[in-house]
Amino acid sequence: xxxxxxxxxxxxxxxxxxxxxxxxxxxxxxxxxxxxxxxxxxxxxxxxxxxxxxxxxxxxxxxxxxxxxxxxxxxxxxxxxxxxxxxxxxxxxxxxxxxxxxxxxxxxxxxxxxxxxxxxxxxxxxxxxxxxxxxxxxxxxxxxxxxxxxxxxxxxxxxxxxxxxxxxxxxxxxxxxxxxxxxxxxxxxxxxxxxxxxxxxxxxxxxxxxxxxxxxxxxxxxxxxxxxxxxxxxxxxxxxxxxxxxxxxxxxxxxxxxxxxxxxxxxxxxxxxxxxxxxxxxxxxxxxxxxxxxxxxxxxxxxxxxxxxxxxxxxxxxxxxxxxxxxxxxxxxxxxxxxxxxxxxxxxxxxxxxxxxxxxxxxxxxxxxxxxxxxxxxxxxxxxxxxxxxxxxxxxxxxxxxxxxxxxxxxxxxxxxxxxxxxxxxxxxxxxxxxxxxxxxxxxxxxxxxxxxxxxxxxxxxxxxxxxxxxxxxxxxxxx
Amino acid sequence: xxxxxxxxxxxxxxxxxxxxxxxxxxxxxxxxxxxxxxxxxxxxxxxxxxxxxxxxxxxxxxxxxxxxxxxxxxxxxxxxxxxxxxxxxxxxxxxxxxxxxxxxxxxxxxxxxxxxxxxxxxxxxxxxxxxxxxxxxxxxxxxxxxxxxxxxxxxxxxxxxxxxxxxxxxxxxxxxxxxxxxxxxxxxxxxxxxxxxxxxxxxxxxxxxxxxxxxxxxxxxxxxxxxxxxxxxxxxxxxxxxxxxxxxxxxxxxxxxxxxxxxxxxxxxxxxxxxxxxxxxxxxxxxxxxxxxxxxxxxxxxxxxxxxxxxxxxxxxxxxxxxxxxxxxxxxxxxxxxxxxxxxxxxxxxxxxxxxxxxxxxxxxxxxxxxxxxxxxxxxxxxxxxxxxxxxxxxxxxxxxxxxxxxxxxxxxxxxxxxxxxxxxxxxxxxxxxxxxxxxxxxxxxxxxxxxxxxxxxxxxxxxxxxxxxxxxxxxxxxxxxxxxxxxxxxxxxxxxxxxxxxxxxxxxxxxxxxx
Numbered sequence: 001x002x003x004x005x006x007x008x009x010x011x012x013x014x015x016x017x018x019x020x021x022x023x024x025x026x027x028x029x030x031x032x033x034x035x036x037x038x039x040x041x042x043x044x045x046x047x048x049x050x051x052x053x054x055x056x057x058x059x060x061x062x063x064x065x066x067x068x069x070x071x072x073x074x075x076x077x078x079x080x081x082x083x084x085x086x087x088x089x090x091x092x093x094x095x096x097x098x099x100x101x102x103x104x105x106x107x108x109x110x111x112x113x114x115x116x117x118x119x120x121x122x123x124x125x126x127x128x129x130x131x132x133x134x135x136x137x138x139x140x141x142x143x144x145x146x147x148x149x150x151x152x153x154x155x156x157x158x159x160x161x162x163x164x165x166x167x168x169x170x171x172x173x174x175x176x177x178x179x180x181x182x183x184x185x186x187x188x189x190x191x192x193x194x195x196x197x198x199x200x201x202x203x204x205x206x207x208x209x210x211x212x213x214x215x216x217x218x219x220x221x222x223x224x225x226x227x228x229x230x231x232x233x234x235x236x237x238x239x240x241x242x243x244x245x246x247x248x249x250x251x252x253x254x255x256x257x258x259x260x261x262x263x264x265x266x267x268x269x270x271x272x273x274x275x276x277x278x279x280x281x282x283x284x285x286x287x288x289x290x291x292x293x294x295x296x297x298x299x300x301x302x303x304x305x306x307x308x309x310x311x312x313x314x315x316x317x318x319x320x321x322x323x324x325x326x327x328x329x330x331x332x333x334x335x336x337x338x339x340x341x342x343x344x345x346x347x348x349x350x351x352x353x354x355x356x357x358x359x360x361x362x363x364x365x366x367x368x369x370x371x372x373x374x375x376x377x378x379x380x381x382x383x384x385x386x387x388x389x390x391x392x393x394x395x396x397x398x399x400x401x402x403x404x405x406x407x408x409x410x411x412x413x414x415x416x417x418x419x420x421x422x423x424x425x426x427x428x429x430x431x432x433x434x435x436x437x438x439x440x441x442x443x444x445x446x447x448x449x450x451x452x453x454x455x456x457x458x459x460x461x462x463x464x465x466x467x468x469x470x471x472x473x474x475x476x477x478x479x480x
Numbered sequence: 481x482x483x484x485x486x487x488x489x490x491x492x493x494x495x496x497x498x499x500x501x502x503x504x505x506x507x508x509x510x511x512x513x514x515x516x517x518x519x520x521x522x523x524x525x526x527x528x529x530x531x532x533x534x535x536x537x538x539x540x541x542x543x544x545x546x547x548x549x550x551x552x553x554x555x556x557x558x559x560x561x562x563x564x565x566x567x568x569x570x571x572x573x574x575x576x577x578x579x580x581x582x583x584x585x586x587x588x589x590x591x592x593x594x595x596x597x598x599x600x601x602x603x604x605x606x607x608x609x610x611x612x613x614x615x616x617x618x619x620x621x622x623x624x625x626x627x628x629x630x631x632x633x634x635x636x637x638x639x640x641x642x643x644x645x646x647x648x649x650x651x652x653x654x655x656x657x658x659x660x661x662x663x664x665x666x667x668x669x670x671x672x673x674x675x676x677x678x679x680x681x682x683x684x685x686x687x688x689x690x691x692x693x694x695x696x697x698x699x700x701x702x703x704x705x706x707x708x709x710x711x712x713x714x715x716x717x718x719x720x721x722x723x724x725x726x727x728x729x730x731x732x733x734x735x736x737x738x739x740x741x742x743x744x745x746x747x748x749x750x751x752x753x754x755x756x757x758x759x760x761x762x763x764x765x766x767x768x769x770x771x772x773x774x775x776x777x778x779x780x781x782x783x784x785x786x787x788x789x790x791x792x793x794x795x796x797x798x799x800x801x802x803x804x805x806x807x808x809x810x811x812x813x814x815x816x817x818x819x820x821x822x823x824x825x826x827x828x829x830x831x832x833x834x835x836x837x838x839x840x841x842x843x844x845x846x847x848x849x850x851x852x853x854x855x856x857x858x859x860x861x862x863x864x865x866x867x868x869x870x871x872x873x874x875x876x877x878x879x880x881x882x883x884x885x886x887x888x889x890x891x892x893x894x895x896x897x898x899x900x901x902x903x904x905x906x907x908x909x910x911x912x913x914x915x916x917x918x919x920x921x922x923x924x925x926x927x928x929x930x931x932x933x934x935x936x937x938x939x940x941x942x943x944x945x946x947x948x949x950x951x952x953x954x955x956x957x958x959x960x961x962x963x964x965x966x967x968x969x970x971x972x973x974x975x976x977x978x979x980x981x982x983x984x985x986x987x988x989x990x991x992x993x994x995x996x
Contacts, residue, residue: 364591383627384620393616393660397555400664401671408664412657419653423630423646431634431642466552473554 007069017044018110025103075475076120093444116250155234170214176207218251232300241340282308331387338454387461522579541964556677565965644724655704698756708741712771722790727834771798776905803884811887818880850922876951
């Protein structure tokens with residue numbers, strides 16, 4: 001048994017940072033501002049990102065192949081770190097205003113990130129489960145951290161109950177697979193599936209299906225999406241963005257490694273149900289998003305719809321869907337965190353200001369916020385030359401190349417539906433008058449930095465995606 | 481003389497963007513500086529396009545000024561731009577109309593900065609779609625164009641602007657998103673057959689596709705373009721968008737944007753899928769002729785001048801479609817000629833309507849009458865433009881309509897005869913409108929203080945009037961430069977190898993749609 005900590009280096013870095021933040025928090029006077037803690041978190045994330053980049057290209061495993069160090073894990077680590085950094089930047093002002101305990105908040109974001117990194121690197125069902133729980137518990141708490149806000153508490157409770165339920169499915173699935181194959185290590189399971197093709201015990205397939213349900217729940221796929229609108233709506237806005245991007249990316253990372261790659265011999269069994277789930281997720285998410293009057297809820301439903309587009313990548317399989325899936329998650333990270341960051345700029349202690357009405361006239365009152373939000377909306381709707389278009393293009397390309405033309409057609413028609421509600425935000429910002437008064441937009445420089453980074457990423461990935469595409473390709477092909 | 485001077489077309493696309501970038505730096509209150517800067521960018525781009533025009537080799541039908549830069553090399557996506565005798569004139573039309581539209585926007589007082597930025601970005605989008613030779617790049621420009629137009633209608637438009645703007649975007653996207661799937665499919669087929677993933681239009685031409693594949697690909701491409709044209713019955717977004725758009729928006733919409741639809745047919749849908757295009761020709765010709773007559777009849781019934789002009793576009797674009805689907809030299813040349821004509825005359829009509837609207841804040845025909853006594857210059861210019869629009873010999877409209885009818889008559893005499901009635905109907909509604917607005921007694925006291933056109937307005941109309949006359953009396957230089965490119969395109973469409981010049985292409989066109 002070798003003890004190789006190298007694969008966990010970035011995760012350990014983030015974990016240590018979280019502990020430092022927690023400890024340092026104890027020695028700061030309760031009434032002082034704690035921006036320093038955000039700074040520490042930021043340094044830790046930066047170091048972890050640097051380590052991730054330095055490790056790029058490595059191919060190692062540790063703990064009896066339970067944890068992998070490959071480009072796939074590193075690629076996802078980068079997405080999580082970007083999302084965490086942008087989330088922290090956009091929370092500094094928000095948490096202070098909402099009266100959320102800063103030290104715990106930043107530490108929990110970091111703990112969640114550790115869990116996610118573990119999920120992306122896990123090559124063992126139990127390690128995956130540990131990562132998932134580390135992430136989930138941190139995020140449950142983050143959701144409910146705005147204690148003076150009843151909706152926040154309700155969201156946390158709901159998320160926790162639903163999450164525990166989904167965890168049950170996952171554990172049952174893991175148990176059944178273990179029972180059938182005698183191992184929780186994915187390499188062993190994959191070998192088992194290859195050695196005895198097509199003659200699997202029913203409970204193995206059943207276990208895989210339970211796993212599938214667990215994943216579907218975590219990414220918010222229809223019909224396991226009910227918790228998403230309420231939880232995203234109730235959670236502090238930066239946390240909603242973090243969940244929408246990082247939690248979803250982590251779930252897809254595990255999904256891609258476990259189901260798409262290691263358990264791919266079972267593809268034939270779940271491709272049809274997944275096909276239906278993908279279409280249902282896109283369509284229902286988009287249809288329900290149209291009717292919302294709160295931008296935050298709209299973004300929640302739209303994140304369901306985007307999970308549907310991502311599922312197209314899963315349905316068409318490793319060969320055509322792998323690269324687009326990774327690339328899409330990267331593009332989605334920038335535009336979605338950006339959109340939630342803009343939303344968090346509008347919030348007041350007594351009034352969340354999340355309706356379309358609150359956006360009225362924003363484009364001319366706060367030109368930068370308006371422009372950024374317009375770009376994020378257009379990108380989410382899939383207008384070229386923005387990141388969202390590039391992401392969708394490769395997803396649909398994968399569908400066409402794999403022969404699933406119908407998925408591509410349904411996908412583009414869904415894009416059309418989404419234009420309706422994304423443009424409504426632009427209508428409010430540029431074509432309507434009134435809305436929030438100018439004075440209510442306080443100075444919050446860090447949020448602006450986060451928005452500017454997200455904006456730059458959204459435009460850059462749209463116009464010059466070649467580098468990111470190559471990274472996605474090498475990342476997915478590094479799966480063994 | 482072969483202009484491979486690297487960067488000419490890229491510069492053409494970049495100048496408006498640079499102008500828009502500089503506009504960001506100008507303080508928003510100095511609207512005069514903003515207008516001047518935008519005008520300089522627009523006029524500078526026009527001069528640049530004239531430079532390209534003068535370096536253009538009119539005797540060659542091949543793509544010129546081609547630039548090729550790898551963009552996403554592992555996916556076969558490249559930045560390829562080029563220009564031939566077909567796109568050359570549409571590019572010139574765009575760069576000409578843009579400074580005119582900016583000059584005509586003097587009455588915009590609100591949010592001038594954003595307005596001008598969107599105008600310039602729109603120019604880049606349109607020019608990009610005309611010069612793109614990579615299907616992916618074309619699609620990007622095709623969609624990019626929507627956003628500034630959406631803002632122009634939605635922010636600076638009339639009372640129902642938000643509805644009209646959304647309708648415009650949804651209609652256009654409904655077509656174009658399906659086209660995106662078609663584009664991907666086409667590239668995938670090419671990868672399958674040739675083992676090379678590419679979106680290069682020139683490589684995709686002449687690819688072997690079965691008839692069924694062609695049929696559905698043609699359908700999705702044609703749907704996208706037909707909505708843009710707009711071909712009957714996809715025209716319902718047009719009156720709303722036109723009526724609600726600000727004057728300059730209408731000018732650009734009618735003058736250039738609609739041409740992208742017909743250009744798309746000629747450059748993409750027809751030569752890429754020739755067999756399907758030939759099979760669909762009877763249907764499209766029928767729809768075009770229905771559009772000609774329907775547009776004319778509806779235009780006749782309008783009480784709002786702007787709406788009248790909007791519906792007349794449906795009618796005029798029907799002629800263009802008829803010419804294109806004649807599949808012969810006269811028809812296609814006439815169609816291209818008519819695209820430019822329509823851009824000029826309808827652009828001018830919208831400008832004139834806008835000028836009178838700025839003065840009177842009404843566009844209802846009934847509110848006017850007897851303007852001749854009050855505003856002579858306006859009336860005279862409106863007369864010239866009206867006559868150009870109805871195709872009076874000696875003005876540009878005649879040449880285009882004549883060539884189209886000539887080309888189409890060889891192919892489908894009955895539909896052509898029906899289309900010719902559209903010419904008569906066009907004369908009726910335009911002249912009737914002219915009579916009610918300009919002649920008769922000056923009854924409405926509100927019109928008694930009407931100011932005639934000022935120097936700025938005359939200056940911005942002058943180049944259009946000049947071209948209306950020039951293209952009417954001396955079409956040769958225009959037709960000559962189009963001819964080689966049209967020949968080349970027709971060869972792809974009819975796929976008869978080595979067709980010599982006009983006679984044969986007319987002959988082959990004759991046999992196509994009728995021999996179905």
